[in-house]
Amino acid sequence: MKKSTKKYLIYFFGALGGLLYGYDTGVISGALLFINNDIPLNTLTEGLVVSMLLLGAIFGSALSGTCSDRWGRRKVVFVLSLIFIIGALACAASQTVTMLIISRVILGLAVGGSTALVPVYLSEMAPTKIRGTLGTLNNLMIVTGILLAYIVNYIFTPFEAWRWMVGLAAVPAALLLIGIAFMPESPRWLVKRGREHEARQVMEMTHDKKDIAVELAEMKQGEAEKKESTLGLLKAKWIRPMLLIGIGLAIFQQAVGINTVIYYAPTIFTKAGLGTSASVLGTMGIGVLNVIMCITAMILIDRIGRKKLLMWGSVGITLSLASLSAILLLAGLSASTAWLTVLFLGIYIVFYQATWGPVVWVLMPELFPSNARGAATGFTTLILSATNLIVSLVFPLMLSAMGIGWVFGIFSVICLSSFFFAAYIVPETKGRSLEEIETHLKKRFSLKKRSKQNQILKQRTL
CATH class of the missing domain: 1.20.1250.20 (MFS general substrate transporter like domains)
Incomplete structure (x- = not known):
């Protein structure tokens, strides 16, 4: 595989969590029109179905950051992709309002986790000169996910197939799970763990050769100056x-x-x-x-x-x-x-x-x-x-x-x-x-x- 192809695959799969966030946020507007046909909803429970995704996202955001600092960005993305699949399929299979709300909370954990982790991963993978451009890829994926949700809603509206609307989120989630094979660990996280050789190998995929030594030296110097733990730094x-x-x-x-x-x-x-x-x-x-x-x-x-x-x-x-x-x-x-x-x-x-x-x-x-x-x-x-x-x-x-x-x-x-x-x-x-x-x-x-x-x-x- 060519270096440029591999680099773009890393960026694409690195930002794919943003598409899932956008899809799961946007699809519920169309699904709500027909959920009531199978699961009776009142004003309160309808609001809960929508807002519980955000509640789950709050906890997902809090947990994913600390976990990714400890175990690495790549491993946490793997776990999040599994949660996306479970949450999407659970929503599609829901028979009661309680099950639907719980499924939306589960989905929210993955949504919050991805919103916290994707920008970090992209910023740490990107060469300095294109970091801003690459960072906006996350938001591009979010709005693309919302647009995809609108299109899916439009296609399935004549059939009132709300279960298909919410369940199809499992497809890009499965793609993300497969894509992890193309996603290396963040070089900055590797340097922090003393794995400089691996960090250099990752940077050879995404950086110009002339820039690697300089950026790697900056990372090492930055890490050498840090003696505090994550909690200590935050305090x-x-x-x-x-x-x-x-x-x-x-x-x-x-x-x-x-x-x-x-x-x-x-x-x-x-x-x-x-x-x-x-x-x-x-x-x-x-x-x-x-x-x-x-x-x-x-x-x-x-x-x-x-x-x-x-x-x-x-x-x-x-x-x-x-x-x-x-x-x-x-x-x-x-x-x-x-x-x-x-x-x-x-x-x-x-x-x-x-x-x-x-x-x-x-x-x-x-x-x-x-x-x-x-x-x-x-x-x-x-x-x-x-x-x-x-x-x-x-x-x-x-x-x-x-x-x-x-x-x-x-x-x-x-x-x-x-x-x-x-x-x-x-x-x-x-x-x-x-x-x-x-x-x-x-x-x-x-x-x-x-x-x-x-x-x-x-x-x-x-």
């Missing part, structure tokens, strides 16, 4: 600002309202005069737009940089949601205003999926030292899943209490806050190796701390 004062930045990125990625916009899109399409089947096609159109903008992000991220993309994204999503809110509050959603809302909905998705959607997955693992990268990324992904869960539970309550116009207005204020967070808090990591980023951030926050201590001492001596 260290100098890493707290990085954790807070990671938490902020995770919260803003979900709190700017992307899932609520997509949730409300079919209503807007229907008001625009489209029939039910046309509304489903409109939702598929959103899925296609997601994929296109994700590819755009892959092209831009290593050229423009993470920070600038986030700032431009914040401007775009703020203006589009503020415009949506103004239209809905002043004129309401009617046939005459619906197409205008469709336009701003499209603008919002374009800006989000080219910026905040993929960039956060790239930045989160870049922020943390290798000894704690899995655990720290797992923790921030846990926060992301928890925020997603809270927004999905609070959104219907807000919608019934104040209407969609005010809801979009509140989200536009959160979007505006994300601009200031990106502009003043988020560091730029473009063009730096993971070890260089770690050294830079450690110096930056250590200097800030020393500067603060000096100011306090000066005040005391006056």
